[in-house]
Amino acid sequence: MFDKIAKAVAAWTGRTSAFAIALTIIIVWAVTGPIFKWSDTWQLVINTGTTIVTFLMVFLIQNAQNRDASAIQAKLDELIRAVGRARKEFIGIEHLSEDQLLRVIEEIERTAGDEKTRHEAVERMIARR
Numbered sequence: 001m002f003d004k005i006a007k008a009v010a011a012w013t014g015r016t017s018a019f020a021i022a023l024t025i026i027i028v029w030a031v032t033g034p035i036f037k038w039s040d041t042w043q044l045v046i047n048t049g050t051t052i053v054t055f056l057m058v059f060l061i062q063n064a065q066n067r068d069a070s071a072i073q074a075k076l077d078e079l080i081r082a083v084g085r086a087r088k089e090f091i092g093i094e095h096l097s098e099d100q101l102l103r104v105i106e107e108i109e110r111t112a113g114d115e116k117t118r119h120e121a122v123e124r125m126i127a128r129r
Contacts, residue, residue, distance in 0.1 A: 002063075003063070006059075006060050006063040006064070007064075009060055010060050010061075010063070010064045013057070013060070025049075026046075029042075029045065029046045069094075073094050077091045077092070090104075
């Protein structure tokens with residue numbers, strides 16, 4: 001159920017209409033400032049509202065990022081499977097610890113050759129454009 005709600009809310013909040021509604025709320029709040037004599041309650045309304053929305057959006061954004069990362073990882077794994085010379089042991093390395101990943105990166109860079117030379121070559125190529 002959370003996934004369905006998260007997908008729907010994420011899709012809706014990314015639309016222009018959601019931004020327009022949020023902007024309208026802020027404008028109405030600002031315009032009503034003089035009516036409520038800029039009271040503490042008047043400020044508390046917007047502060048509480050934005051805090052609640054922000055708190056909930058953090059979880060929705062994380063959910064969307066998790067789904068996107070999983071989809072990208074699945075696509076990359078499929079590319080590794082499809083390319084004949086690709087090393088299959090890289091499939092699933094996203095589940096390793098940070099230390100294990102750093103060791104994998106160091107090994108990749110070591111077997112790929114001199115990283116500094118490669119970076120300099122890329123910089124020269126970019127400079128020529």
